[in-house]
Amino acid sequence: MLDRPAAEALVLKHLDLVDRIALMACGSKGVQGADAEDFVAEVRMKLVEDDYAVVRRFTGESAFRTYLTTIVSRQFVNSVRGERGRWRPSAVAVRLGEVAVELETLVRRDRYTLQQAGEKLRTEGRTTLSDAELARLLDQFPQRAPLRPLVAEPATGMDAAPGDSRADERVMKAEAESRRAEILRALEAATERLEPEERVIVKLHFVEGHTLADVARTLGLEQKPLYRRAERLRRRLRELLEGAGLNRDEVRGFLQDNGAP
Numbered sequence: 001m002l003d004r005p006a007a008e009a010l011v012l013k014h015l016d017l018v019d020r021i022a023l024m025a026c027g028s029k030g031v032q033g034a035d036a037e038d039f040v041a042e043v044r045m046k047l048v049e050d051d052y053a054v055v056r057r058f059t060g061e062s063a064f065r066t067y068l069t070t071i072v073s074r075q076f077v078n079s080v081r082g083e084r085g086r087w088r089p090s091a092v093a094v095r096l097g098e099v100a101v102e103l104e105t106l107v108r109r110d111r112y113t114l115q116q117a118g119e120k121l122r123t124e125g126r127t128t129l130s131d132a133e134l135a136r137l138l139d140q141f142p143q144r145a146p147l148r149p150l151v152a153e154p155a156t157g158m159d160a161a162p163g164d165s166r167a168d169e170r171v172m173k174a175e176a177e178s179r180r181a182e183i184l185r186a187l188e189a190a191t192e193r194l195e196p197e198e199r200v201i202v203k204l205h206f207v208e209g210h211t212l213a214d215v216a217r218t219l220g221l222e223q224k225p226l227y228r229r230a231e232r233l234r235r236r237l238r239e240l241l242e243g244a245g246l247n248r249d250e251v252r253g254f255l256q257d258n259g260a261p
Contacts (some may be wrong), residue, residue, distance in 0.1 A: 001058075007052035014064060016045060021068050025076045039079060046075050048206050092141050099127045103134055114138060115181075173209040183246060190240035198233060205230060206237070206255060 011018070015249055022043045026036040059065050093104040099121065102136070107197055117133045129137070142213035184207065191199045200219065204210045216223040236256050241251045 002052075002056040004051050004056065007055040007058075008048075008066065010058070011047050011052065011055055014068065015044075015063060016073075018047065018068060021065070027074050029076070029110060030116045032093060032111070035111060039076070043072055043075055046071065061079045093140055096137065096140065099129070100137055100141075102126060102137060106136060108141070115260050144153060183241070183251070185235065186241055186246055190237060190244065193240065194236075196234075201226075201230065202237065206234070 019040050022040045023036060026032065026039055031039065043146075054071060058064065067149045089101045089104055093100040102121060103117055106112040106120065107114060112120065114132055114135055118127075120133070121127045121134075127134075140196075187207065188203070193203050194202065197219070201215060202219065204215045205212060210218075212226050213223055215221070216226045237255060238248075238251055242248050
């Protein structure tokens with residue numbers, strides 16, 4: 001068992017790693033912004049409380065990163081359990097059925113995005129509803145105070161519009177994101193017909209939006225020839241995606257938006 005100075009030194013040495021693991025745990029569950037920052041602070045406090053008691057129990061039988069990951073995962077579960085003690089599904093969700101209760105729980109309590117919640121429910125066989133249909137369902141739930149106090153921000157633009165406008169906006173956004181996901185799946189299938197290096201270029205440039213200058217530096221390629229190569233790839237991808245039945249304008253817009261130099 002470590003003594004206090006050794007445990008303290010170990011934590012200070014790996015503080016950046018502690019934060020990264022905590023943020024990764026948050027990201028995997030859709031926890032973002034101030035809530036993610038709060039959880040990082042919560043993990044730090046857990047490590048130092050009682051004179052670094054949890055760290056002093058580290059025996060070295062596994063990598064310290066593995067040990068930290070276990071601590072963070074357990075703390076995340078405990079944190080969620082603490083909030084769940086104050087959570088009850090709304091009467092509206094209960095009336096609408098089991099899927100509605102699960103959707104409300106994931107989005108309003110566990111802070112999943114609509115898309116993350118939809119993917120989880122469909123993957124687990126809980127529903128076959130699309131994101132757009134789930135968005136319409138979500139819009140029926142009453143607005144509830146968050147489990148943690150959040151700083152209020154003034155409503156602007158669409159946020160200040162009447163309820164119907166916000167509902168329409170949410171549905172349109174869900175439909176757009178759902179359609180983009182379909183294009184990405186088709187793009188992934190299309191890239192299987194490309195060379196390995198070309199697949200990396202497509203992923204970095206057209207999907208993730210990195211500039212060709214950045215792609216050239218990352219892959220160690222000459223920049224000018226890469227511009228011509230990327231344009232050829234753009235034309236090839238258009239052919240493959242349109243051949244898969246996707247709308248021509250939609251495909252061109254996607255590749256243009258994600259392919260600016």
